[in-house]
Amino acid sequence: MDASYLPSVKKQFEYYKLLGDKTFAQLTDDQFFWLSNIDDNSIAIIVKHIAGNMKSRWTNFLTEDGEKEWRNRDDEFINSFTSKEEVIAYWEMGWECLFKAINSIDEENKDTIVYIRNHGHTVTEAINRQLCHYSYHIGQIVFLGKLLLGDKWKTLSVAKGTSKEYNSDKFSKEKKRVHFTDDL
Numbered sequence: 001m002d003a004s005y006l007p008s009v010k011k012q013f014e015y016y017k018l019l020g021d022k023t024f025a026q027l028t029d030d031q032f033f034w035l036s037n038i039d040d041n042s043i044a045i046i047v048k049h050i051a052g053n054m055k056s057r058w059t060n061f062l063t064e065d066g067e068k069e070w071r072n073r074d075d076e077f078i079n080s081f082t083s084k085e086e087v088i089a090y091w092e093m094g095w096e097c098l099f100k101a102i103n104s105i106d107e108e109n110k111d112t113i114v115y116i117r118n119h120g121h122t123v124t125e126a127i128n129r130q131l132c133h134y135s136y137h138i139g140q141i142v143f144l145g146k147l148l149l150g151d152k153w154k155t156l157s158v159a160k161g162t163s164k165e166y167n168s169d170k171f172s173k174e175k176k177r178v179h180f181t182d183d184l
Contacts, residue, residue, distance in 0.1 A: 009127055009128075015181045018184065019141075020091065023043075024087075026154060032081075041140075046137050048076045050094060052071060052094070053133065054095065054130075055068075055093070059101075061104070062105075
């Protein structure tokens, strides 16, 4: 594992968490629970799934299979929350578990084989698997937030019609080695 990988992937996780956080800040309690039909997932349900996955995958990350016996994945798709605050608290619990595990990786354990449903992964592969999974679902959360808010949505990236100005600002500065999230 390259020395730059862990700091970079931690920044990526922080970025995706921030996208969720910024979406949540724009939503009402009711919007967290909105369903277009009975078979869809609300933002609350998507959060329950992501955080449930995080708790399972990242608890004892290096020593136990990532699919814990105590996890009830099917239950993650049934809403049990009653408020926006409960949803956000569960979201925070998941991220806390993830960051604790990431911060525990060091030179001595970085080459550990990690198992998820008995399939061996390098630490890098296991991290990448989860980064992709979470970014997929956080994209769903952002999309639902944008759909629910319509013209009240505050963009989380470069606003439509401002790319030229945004790029002009970036290219007016000296080249330097930074993570793209450093100036968010």
